[in-house]
Amino acid sequence: xxxxxxxxRCEKKILFPECPNCGGxxxxxxxxxxxxxxxxxxxxxxxxxxxxxxxxxxxxxSAERFSDKRSFPGxxxxxxxxxxxxxxxxxxxxxxPLDKFFAPADSTxxxxxxxxxxxxxxxxQKQRHIGDSARTREKVVxxxxxxxxxxxxxxxxxYLTQFHPPPAGQRITIALKSGNRMEGTLRxxxxxxxxxxxxxxxxxxxxxxxxxxxxxRTFFARYSAEFLARQxxxxxxxxxxxxxxx
Numbered sequence: 001x002x003x004x005x006x007x008x009r010c011e012k013k014i015l016f017p018e019c020p021n022c023g024g025x026x027x028x029x030x031x032x033x034x035x036x037x038x039x040x041x042x043x044x045x046x047x048x049x050x051x052x053x054x055x056x057x058x059x060x061x062s063a064e065r066f067s068d069k070r071s072f073p074g075x076x077x078x079x080x081x082x083x084x085x086x087x088x089x090x091x092x093x094x095x096x097p098l099d100k101f102f103a104p105a106d107s108t109x110x111x112x113x114x115x116x117x118x119x120x121x122x123x124x125q126k127q128r129h130i131g132d133s134a135r136t137r138e139k140v141v142x143x144x145x146x147x148x149x150x151x152x153x154x155x156x157x158x159y160l161t162q163f164h165p166p167p168a169g170q171r172i173t174i175a176l177k178s179g180n181r182m183e184g185t186l187r188x189x190x191x192x193x194x195x196x197x198x199x200x201x202x203x204x205x206x207x208x209x210x211x212x213x214x215x216x217r218t219f220f221a222r223y224s225a226e227f228l229a230r231q232x233x234x235x236x237x238x239x240x241x242x243x244x245x246x
Contacts, residue, residue, distance in 0.1 A: 005066035009059035016066045020241045021047045038064045155229035163221035165189050175215035
């Protein structure tokens with residue numbers, strides 16, 4: 001059954017999204033390992049989500065606000081079960097002495113306790129391992145964080161090799177950091193300099209450092225790679241779960 005909750009800001013009913021790591025849709029209740037916050041944990045990759053972003057108003061919604069309607073019994077169920085337990089205790093109280101029914105915690109003989117601890121689970125019973133939950137939390141902790149600096153450098157290198165400058169002989173307009181704008185015919189272009197023919201004025205050479213980023217990325221590979229890499233990193237950061245600008 002899908003997890004549903006109510007957004008505290010827009011008060012709309014929201015479906016809990018699929019796991020951003022593996023696309024899984026089956027979750028189990030638990031807590032996030034580092035801060036021990038309530039979370040829904042993906043049963044496929046064990047990633048814990050403590051908050052999601054409302055797709056309608058972009059508000060952050062705590063995992064506590066979501067339920068599959070099977071994790072917690074309703075009020076009527078609690079009343080019924082409480083009544084049945086009280087009735088059973090009352091009946092057994094007349095049949096058996098209370099000191100036999102509610103045995104002290106240390107009444108089990110050491111031999112019997114040892115025997116019980118070494119007994120194998122019977123057919124149909126599952127043996128529980130104390131370390132299971134610890135291993136689950138460990139998987140959450142070991143999920144690597146994204147190194148954005150390394151991601152930027154990788155993208156920068158890719159865009160650097162993909163750059164194609166405009167051909168010589170084309171009419172262009174250049175904008176400099178000084179505020180000057182010039183129009184002419186492109187005569188030559190290398191990694192750090194642009195040669196421009198200005199008609200009757202003659203031919204001038206302008207260094208890459210004099211260009212604005214917006215205009216320089218058209219003519220120089222390093223400007224273009226820097227602009228595109230930063231733009232792509234910003235898109236990926238905004239797409240991360242829990243980002244309020246999503």
